[in-house]
Amino acid sequence: MVNLGLISGNKGTKSVGLSFRIPYNTQWGQSLVVCGSESVLGSWNVKRGLALSPQHQGDELIWRGRTAVPAGLECEYSYYVVDDERNVLRWEAGKKRKLVLPDGLRDGEVVELHDLWQTSSDGLPCTSAFRNVIFRKTWSTEIQRPLGVIQTKLDENVPSEFCCDVVEIARVDEVKLLTSQLSADICDWQFYKIGAVEGNFCPETGPNRELVELSEPQPRSIILSDGMMREMPWRGAGVAVPMFSIRSEADLGVGEFLDLKILVDWAVESGFHLVQLLPINDTSVHGMWWDSYPYSSLSVFALHPLYLRVQALSERIPEEIKEEIQRAKELLDGKDVDYEATMATKLSIAKKIFVLEKDTILNSDSFNNFFSENEGWLKPYAAFCFLRDFFETSDHSQWGRFTCYSIDKLEKLVSKDSVQYDVICFHYYIQFHLHLQLAEAAEYARKKGVVLKGDLPIGVDRNSVDTWVDPNIFRMNTSTGAPPDYFDKNGQNWGFPTYNWEEMSKDNYAWWRARLTQMGKYFTAYRIDHILGFFRIWELPEHAMTGLVGKFRPSIPLSQEKFGAYWTVIASNFMNEYEQQRYENIVLIRDPEDASKFYPRFNLEDTSSFKDLDDHSKNVLKRLYYDYYFHRQESLWHQNALKTLPALLNSSDMLACGEDLGLIPSCVHPVMQELGLIGLRIQRMPSEPGLDFGIPSQYSYMTVCAPSCHDCSTLRAWWEEDEERRCQFYKTMVGSDSLPPSQCVPEIAYFILRQHVEAPSMWAIFPLQDLLAVKEEYTTRPAAEETINDPTNPKHYWRFRVHVTLESLMKDKELKSTIKDLIRGSGRSYPPTSGEIEVQAGREKGVATAAPTKQQVTAGLEKISLLNGSPKTEAVAVL
Numbered sequence: 001m002v003n004l005g006l007i008s009g010n011k012g013t014k015s016v017g018l019s020f021r022i023p024y025n026t027q028w029g030q031s032l033v034v035c036g037s038e039s040v041l042g043s044w045n046v047k048r049g050l051a052l053s054p055q056h057q058g059d060e061l062i063w064r065g066r067t068a069v070p071a072g073l074e075c076e077y078s079y080y081v082v083d084d085e086r087n088v089l090r091w092e093a094g095k096k097r098k099l100v101l102p103d104g105l106r107d108g109e110v111v112e113l114h115d116l117w118q119t120s121s122d123g124l125p126c127t128s129a130f131r132n133v134i135f136r137k138t139w140s141t142e143i144q145r146p147l148g149v150i151q152t153k154l155d156e157n158v159p160s161e162f163c164c165d166v167v168e169i170a171r172v173d174e175v176k177l178l179t180s181q182l183s184a185d186i187c188d189w190q191f192y193k194i195g196a197v198e199g200n201f202c203p204e205t206g207p208n209r210e211l212v213e214l215s216e217p218q219p220r221s222i223i224l225s226d227g228m229m230r231e232m233p234w235r236g237a238g239v240a241v242p243m244f245s246i247r248s249e250a251d252l253g254v255g256e257f258l259d260l261k262i263l264v265d266w267a268v269e270s271g272f273h274l275v276q277l278l279p280i281n282d283t284s285v286h287g288m289w290w291d292s293y294p295y296s297s298l299s300v301f302a303l304h305p306l307y308l309r310v311q312a313l314s315e316r317i318p319e320e321i322k323e324e325i326q327r328a329k330e331l332l333d334g335k336d337v338d339y340e341a342t343m344a345t346k347l348s349i350a351k352k353i354f355v356l357e358k359d360t361i362l363n364s365d366s367f368n369n370f371f372s373e374n375e376g377w378l379k380p381y382a383a384f385c386f387l388r389d390f391f392e393t394s395d396h397s398q399w400g401r402f403t404c405y406s407i408d409k410l411e412k413l414v415s416k417d418s419v420q421y422d423v424i425c426f427h428y429y430i431q432f433h434l435h436l437q438l439a440e441a442a443e444y445a446r447k448k449g450v451v452l453k454g455d456l457p458i459g460v461d462r463n464s465v466d467t468w469v470d471p472n473i474f475r476m477n478t479s480t481g482a483p484p485d486y487f488d489k490n491g492q493n494w495g496f497p498t499y500n501w502e503e504m505s506k507d508n509y510a511w512w513r514a515r516l517t518q519m520g521k522y523f524t525a526y527r528i529d530h531i532l533g534f535f536r537i538w539e540l541p542e543h544a545m546t547g548l549v550g551k552f553r554p555s556i557p558l559s560q561e562k563f564g565a566y567w568t569v570i571a572s573n574f575m576n577e578y579e580q581q582r583y584e585n586i587v588l589i590r591d592p593e594d595a596s597k598f599y600p601r602f603n604l605e606d607t608s609s610f611k612d613l614d615d616h617s618k619n620v621l622k623r624l625y626y627d628y629y630f631h632r633q634e635s636l637w638h639q640n641a642l643k644t645l646p647a648l649l650n651s652s653d654m655l656a657c658g659e660d661l662g663l664i665p666s667c668v669h670p671v672m673q674e675l676g677l678i679g680l681r682i683q684r685m686p687s688e689p690g691l692d693f694g695i696p697s698q699y700s701y702m703t704v705c706a707p708s709c710h711d712c713s714t715l716r717a718w719w720e721e722d723e724e725r726r727c728q729f730y731k732t733m734v735g736s737d738s739l740p741p742s743q744c745v746p747e748i749a750y751f752i753l754r755q756h757v758e759a760p761s762m763w764a765i766f767p768l769q770d771l772l773a774v775k776e777e778y779t780t781r782p783a784a785e786e787t788i789n790d791p792t793n794p795k796h797y798w799r800f801r802v803h804v805t806l807e808s809l810m811k812d813k814e815l816k817s818t819i820k821d822l823i824r825g826s827g828r829s830y831p832p833t834s835g836e837i838e839v840q841a842g843r844e845k846g847v848a849t850a851a852p853t854k855q856q857v858t859a860g861l862e863k864i865s866l867l868n869g870s871p872k873t874e875a876v877a878v879l
Contacts, residue, residue, distance in 0.1 A: 014071035016101065017110035019219060020052060022079060023060045024117050029083055032063040036077030036099075040069050047086045071105045074098075079117060090642060093649075093676060094123030102221050112219035120649065120676020121702065128524040129451045129655035134236070134273055134829070136449065233701050235828045237757060238274025238453070238765040239267055242294070242710065242788060243307055244337050244798065245768075248806045252325065253332025253342040255801075256309045257434065260441035262806040264450045269810070271820035271830035274525065275445065276453040276765055278710060278788075280304055280438075282381075284343065285394045285461045292339045292798040295457040295529065296496070298394070299384070299465040300515050301377035303434040306339070310346055313353045313433055321352055335785075337799040347430075354429050361432070362425060370432050377465075377514075380405070382427035383413040384465045386420055394463035405469050442522040449831045451655070454523035456515070456648075458530040458537075459496025466511070467497065473504050473511055477592075479540040480533070481547040483602045485662045488792045491538070491547020491602070495794070498539050498553060501644060509647035520652040531658035531677070534644045535637040535668060541592055550602065551589055554640055555633055557597035558588070600628050630665070638667035645675055657704055657763075661685055661711075673702065678762060681705045683752075684718065684725070692725075693733055696759035705761040707752050707770050711791050714769045715752060716783035719744035744783070749773035750822070757826035764828065768802060775815050778804060 020034050035042040035049030042049035052063035077097050081090040097118075101111055124130065241263070246255030248262060260275065267275055279294040282302040311317070311325060328345045332338060361367055371378065387402055388394045397403055402413075414424050445452045459480050460466045467474050480496040482488075504511060519526055528534075536552040544550065591597035604610050604625055610618065649656055657678040660668055664687055672679055681687065681703050686694040699705050708714050719726055720743060730740035734751065741748065753774065756764045769786040772778035781803050790796045809815065823830050 014105070014107045015068045016071050016105045016108065017066055017219075018069045018073070018101075019066045019110055019112040020050070020064060020115070021112060022052070022063050022115045022117060023057075024063055024079070024081075025061045026054070026081060030081050030089060031084075033080045033082050033086070034065060034077055035080055036075045037096075038069070038073065038075040040067055041075065041077055046080050046082060046088055049080065066110070069101075071101065071107070072103075073101050079115070090674075091646075092118040093120035094118045094126065097225065099223075102223075105221070109221075110219040111221045111223065114222060114224045116225065119674065121673075122676075124655065124676060126653065127655040128520070128653045131653075133446050133451050133524050134449055136446065233760065233762065235761065235826075236273035236763055237271065237823050237828050237830070238276055238451070238763055239263075239270075239272050239768055239771060240276035240706070240709070240765050241768040241802065242278040242798070242800070243280050243304075244278075244292070244294075245788070245800050245802050246806065247802050247804065250309070250311070252310065252329055252346060253334070254306055254337050257307050257437040257441050258309045258312060259806060260438075260452070261444045262810065264441075264445045264448050266806060266809050266816070267450050268448050268831045269820070270771075270816045271823035271828075273449065273829060273831055274451040274453055274763065274765065276527070277455060279455045279457050279529075280307060281457070283461070284385075285463055287340075289339045289797055289799075290795060291343075292337070293796070294455075294798060295459065295494070296461045297457055297459075297464060297466070298461060299377065299381050300457075300460055301374070301518050302381045302431055302465070303438060305347060305350075305430050305434065306343055307438075308346055308350065308430065308434055309437060310349045310353065312437060313350060314357050316356075317353060318356070321349060325349060334801075335803070336801055339797075339799060350430060351426060354426050358422070358425060358429065361429060366436075367428075367432050370435060371428065374431075374435075377518075378428060378431060379410060379414050380469050381431070381465050382424045383410055384468060385427045386413065386423050389423075390420075394461075396463060396468045405471075438522050446524070451525050452523050453525040453527060453655075453657075454519050455527045456519065456529055458528075458533045459494055462495060462497055470511060473500050474498070475500050475539075477542050478553075479542055479544060481538050481540050481544075481550060482530075483538050483547060483550065483663060488547070491550065492791060493540055493544055493547045493794065498537050501640075505643065509644065512644075512648055513651035516648055516652040516654070520654050523654055525655035525657065527680075528648070528656060528658045528677075530662075531645075531660050531672070532662060532664070532668065534648075535641040535665060535671070536633070548602070549589060551591075551599040552633065552637075554636055555599060556628075556636060557591055557594070557599060558628075559597060600625050602629070634665055634667045637665055638671060641667070641671045645671070645677075649675060649677075660687075677702075679703045680709075681761065682709055682712065683707055683756075684712070684729075693729060696755045696761070699759050699761045701760050701762055703761040704763040704765050705756050705759045706765050706767070707756055708767055710767070710788035712787075714767060714773075714783065714786045715749055716744040716769070716773050716779060717787055719748065720783050744773060744779075746774045746776055746779070750818075754822060754826070757822055757828055764826075771819060772802075772804070772815075774818055775812075778815075 018040075022032070024032060026032065031054070032052040033042075033046055033049040034052060035044060035046045037044060040050075050065045050067050052065035055062045055064060075098075077099060078092045080088050080092075082088055097115070099113070105111065243255045243257070246259045246263060248255070248259045250256070251259060257280075263275055267273075279297065280303060281294075281297045282299050282304045283291045283294060283296050284305070285291055285296065285298050311322075317325075328349070332342055332345065384394075384396075387396070387399055391399050396405075402409060412418065413420070415421065418424070442452050460474075462476070467476065474497040476497050478498045479493055480498050481493040482491055484491045516526075536554060538547065538550050539553040540547065540550040588598040589601055591599065601607060604621065610621065613621070655678070656676070657680065658672055660672065660679045661682060669679065671677075679700075679702065681694055681696075681699050683694040683696065683705075684707075686692070688694065694705075696705050708718065712718070713721060723742075726740055730736055730738075733755070734740070734748075749770065753766065753770070756766070767788075786800060788800050789798060820830065
């Protein structure tokens with residue numbers, strides 16, 4: 001906000017009182033501070049902001065504060081939760097509040113601000129997914145637009161200015177305020193939207209808003225900021241498919257970024273607002289099919305050369321290269337992806353085109369702009385790829401003098417005078433074209449009203465560009481994984497090093513912020529892989545083979561001192577050390593960094609040591625175990641997440657979703673709700689205790705619901721692989737006592753899809769394989785072959801390809817109609833037809849269009865609420 005030159009102490013400047021009031025329940029040791037753009041509010045230095053004082057009012061804690069400001073003040077401000085040292089623990093989400101004092105204030109008069117804490121959910125309409133994509137053509141957002149000054153009977157001398165965040169849809173001409181008097185000291189009101197179409201009179205839902213209190217002495221004026229219009233929830237649908245699984249008539253053995261344009265067209269015509277992908281970063285660590293694992297990033301910034309369309313590298317490809325491309329298309333057009341052959345073929349062809357075009361491309365303005373914007377990661381990436389190929393390994397500990405990264409060594413490697421400069425430039429060239437092709441597809445999706453949703457992996461490969469350049473932000477002697485759970489009774493060892501969060505915090509998590517900024521160039525939504533890792537990560541010794549012998553980081557250790565004289569007994573009975581730091585059948589795990597600290601073995605009831613105990617000892621250990629893992633750590637993990645996650649969420653305006661499957665601590669969902677993170681619900685993996693299957697109709701609004709995901713079998717495969725569960729589902733969810741069909745026939749698939757599209761969840765997202773199951777002709781392939789990943793196999797080959805091309809799906813009007821009717825009948829929003837887009841374009845150009853009837857308006861009313869059942873940030877859309 002521009003400082004208006006209001007200088008404190010300037011003689012003759014009128015001074016007025018500014019009073020803040022906000023309800024917010026804090027914990028012991030926490031308090032609220034208001035901080036803003038002007039010096040009287042700390043000039044955005046929270047330690048110099050205005051401290052507020054608490055006052056109990058019934059079950060609410062009301063925070064108040066007052067300061068003197070110059071009359072005519074204009075500024076921005078926000079509220080912050082701080083500790084006793086004024087360290088920021090939490091802050092409001094969304095845009096900064098804007099304050100403009102009313103005209104005509106006299107010296108000494110007071111203006112009182114009645115605010116509500118802005119949660120991250122309040123800011124969801126401003127994420128790029130909604131603002132720039134779904135409602136790009138019809139919405140414009142105005143923050144806290146005052147709805148005029150009215151006189152209430154609370155005190156005729158106290159005018160109140162009512163402010164409401166308004167999301168304008170199509171031609172909403174005005175927002176009106178209706179008030180009534182409940183008693184001598186209570187006024188209530190509702191907001192109404194008046195549309196351009198005659199008769200379109202839309203009140204907000206829920207109970208009336210109330211003003212029940214004035215401070216003493218009474219203020220001269222009150223400004224009430226009361227959130228957004230309260231309306232019904234907006235709900236959309238999407239399709240999920242890995243980039244490598246897409247098949248088109250133009251691809252070279254694998255899905256390519258430019259194929260996304262056809263997928264977007266199919267999504268629009270099928271009624272989907274979203275396309276979700278798996279990670280698309282370069283994973284070429286080993287130079288073999290192991291690199292098909294999309295969650296093991298060689299670089300968190302570089303795109304994967306696998307998804308390059310070589311035909312689009314140049315408009316002047318020689319005939320002999322075109323013929324080579326055609327031969328390769330025929331050779332690589334297999335049932336599954338041949339990762340090694342496809343990578344080798346694409347890079348070989350790209351090198352030939354590069355030799356012909358390098359001077360033209362590398363000297364172009366577009367390349368130079370790309371290079372200048374990305375050289376911070378692009379130079380180390382290109383140098384790493386050269387060294388990987390030169391030493392024939394990505395293990396940078398084997399690179400001699402290049403083992404330790406330095407800027408000086410890097411600049412010599414990438415210097416124009418170096419003998420390997422052409423090789424370095426080839427990697428620049430590939431990344432440049434990958435950027436152009438993905439950016440083209442992303443812009444196409446945006447214009448079509450389709451959200452492109454990416455995936456943020458929790459880890460990076462141990463031998464990656466990132467661990468080479470910034471080894472200090474990783475714990476290289478550890479490995480990341482998951483404890484025993486639904487996916488694997490032995491737990492999982494992913495092999496990634498864990499993060500050194502303490503080191504990352506020193507520059508305010510710059511590495512994470514850079515990752516999200518880079519993703520935001522292409523995506524408008526993203527999925528945070530294994531969001532539990534931001535609360536606590538399952539950390540294993542580097543040598544561990546499975547995920548059993550691990551501990552959560554952070555976690556509170558048990559100290560050897562606690563055992564005292566009993567330590568010898570504990571060690572001999574509960575710890576069987578067969579090699580240094582390796583144990584079998586253990587109950588306690590020694591901290592490898594501090595020999596005096598120990599951690600209870602996860603699933604200790606499964607160990608032979610536990611089974612040999614007497615019943616009393618078993619019961620004692622059970623109580624200690626459950627207290628340790630399910631109660632004692634909760635506060636620690638809660639605090640850890642609130643340190644790390646906001647750094648991600650505040651570094652981009654993408655819509656954020658969190659993969660919260662598995663063993664969920666009780667602190668997770670409250671934190672996700674507070675931060676406005678959308679969770680994931682898979683029906684066969686219910687998060688609710690006591691349920692065999694999730695009930696989609698009971699899911700909360702802030703969720704993505706799906707019948708399956710890439711980490712489990714598809715609908716068809718699941719139906720065939722477990723007869724007992726199949727029968728149980730048929731009885732409890734379908735409501736039939738008869739024997740279910742042995743295969744997931746289209747009618748069953750349709751029933752399950754319908755359950756999900758009718759759920760209250762904000763998004764219903766379906767794997768493409770599950771959508772194809774509604775038509776018999778797409779179910780001829782063995783169901784087991786459609787599964788993307790087997791989490792129990794650390795060397796799984798990620799190679800599934802859809803057996804039908806996108807072009808064929810575009811021609812299948814029956815399938816598109818079936819899916820779109822399913823979505824339309826559920827009340828979910830779907831992209832507008834070309835005819836509706838033309839009507840909107842006419843409005844934008846001022847072309848007169850026929851006004852729809854009242855019935856058409858009612859039928860076309862789509863509503864959005866970005867909080868579930870809470871009278872806060874919400875809006876309404878007319879499509």
